[in-house]
Amino acid sequence: MVITGSSMLSCLGDLDETYRALLAGRSGVAPLRVGDPQKLGVRNAYGIEDRGAVHSAAPRLAGRWLARCVLDALRQARIDPAGRRVAVVVGTGLRELHGVEQWYADGAELRLAELHFGTAVRSVLPQATEIHTLTNACAASGYALALAADLLELGEADAVVAAGCDTMTESMLAMIGRVGTSTADMVRPFDEFRGGVLLGEGAAAVVLERAGSRPDQPAAQGVLRGVGVGCDAYHETAPDRAGIVATMRDAHSRAGVTPEGVDLVLAHGTATALNDPTEAAALLEVFGTGGPPVTAIKGAIGHTSGGAALMSLLVALAAMRRGEVPPVVGLRAPIAAAEKLDLVYGQPRPARPRVAQVNAFGFGGVNAVAIVEAVDD
Structure with a gap:
């Protein structure tokens, strides 16, 4: 299965703009512009400035980015x-919770159908044969990719759009502001002095097709080798090393690769007290010391929840295509648990990885890991 189209929107811009910012070590963190920082206990976030005009005929915020x-x-x-059966699978952490908060705060009109993304997708793709909204926490768009591959493999569609989207909400910000003794200035994955996670927002989408399924198919941007998913239910919020492994x-196994065949890892890298050492330990268990280079993107664009897996996947494909692995933005001194990983930080690394692994882990042990392969120019 090949990826024939893609798009991404983060606080740093589209995919090209985000990738260039990553190479430059630039972060999109900024003072919080949603809610009251004092009440929420959060000062900074990775928000998108151009939030667009709101009117009743348009999809809500996350839906507009998704569309x-x-x-x-x-x-x-x-x-x-019009001539192809196109299905869409959307992964999200919060759906349109922002719209629910607006309804509660000021009575803004809210239709229950808007909590899913069928309306938003049909605003640009009215011919979609089926549209699914998955709420699989921070691994949601990884799950969407897995279901998209299943639909294609079973012949239920000629092409499937796998997508992910989320916008930050006051309730989620309040939760972040209350779980720690202090809040982070920025996200610093695998850093000894990391302060925790901060929210990002945006959307991403990829088009998945069978290779050579039509004469006018454009050159593939990458090959999807396989997606592993799991729900270990170890704890409501804490990650489990065994479940991740x-x-x-x-x-x-699904991708038909060995650990030695993986050339690059895009880590989940949330900069939280538990995720980073747990993920590092899992990577060392699977790959051993001397494993592939490891990078992560949340230091630059924040935790984008439902879109996180696909955003990491698109950055992995960009790195394989352009021959530069971006550094972990915000990482200065690696934690002891990650010292034996080949972390890329400080500056980009020239490399031509052929196979990349993309990690995404969510609350409740909802995990997704995708394996993608580069295509020859």
Whole structure:
């Protein structure tokens, strides 16, 4: 299965703008512009400044970003939905919770159907044969990619758009502001002095097709080798090393690769007290010392929840295509648990990885790991 179109929107811009910022070590963190920082206990976030005009005929905020990315990805793929069966699977952590908060605060109109993304998707793709909204926490768009591959493999669609989106909400910000003794200035994955996670927002989408399924198919941007998923239910919020390891090995099995065949890892890297050492330990268990280079992108764009997995995947494909692995923005001194990992930090690393692993882990042990392969120019 190949990726024939893609699109991404983060606080740093589109995919090209985000990738260039990552190479430059630039972070999109800024003072919080949603809610009252004093009441929420959060000062900074990775928000998108251009939030667009709100009117009743338009999809809500996350839906607008989603619709834009779905349309852009389909245009790249040069798909005519009138002649192809196109399904869409959207992964999200919060759906349109922002709209619920607006309804509660000031009585803004809210239709229950808007909590899912069918309306938003059909605003740009009315011919979609089916649209699914998955709420699988921070691994949601990884799960969307897995279901998209299943739909394609089973012949339920000619092409499937896998997507993810989320916007920050006051309730989620309040939770972040209350779980720690202090809040972070920025996200610093695997850093000894990390202060925890901060929210980002945006959307991402990829078009998945069978290779050579149509004569006008554009050149592939990458090959999806396989996606491993799991729900270990170890704890409501704490990650479990064994569950993460099992999902990584499931991904390798589905992709037909060994750990030695993986050339790059895009880590989940939330900069939280538990995730970073647990993920580092899981990576060392699977790959051993001397494993592949490891990078992560949340220091630059924050934790984008439902979109996180696909955003990391698109950065992995960009790195394989352009021959530079971006550094972990915000990482200065690695934690002891990650010292034996080959972390990329300080500056980009020239490399031509062929196979990349993309990690995404969510509350409740909802995990997704994707394996993608580069294509020859």
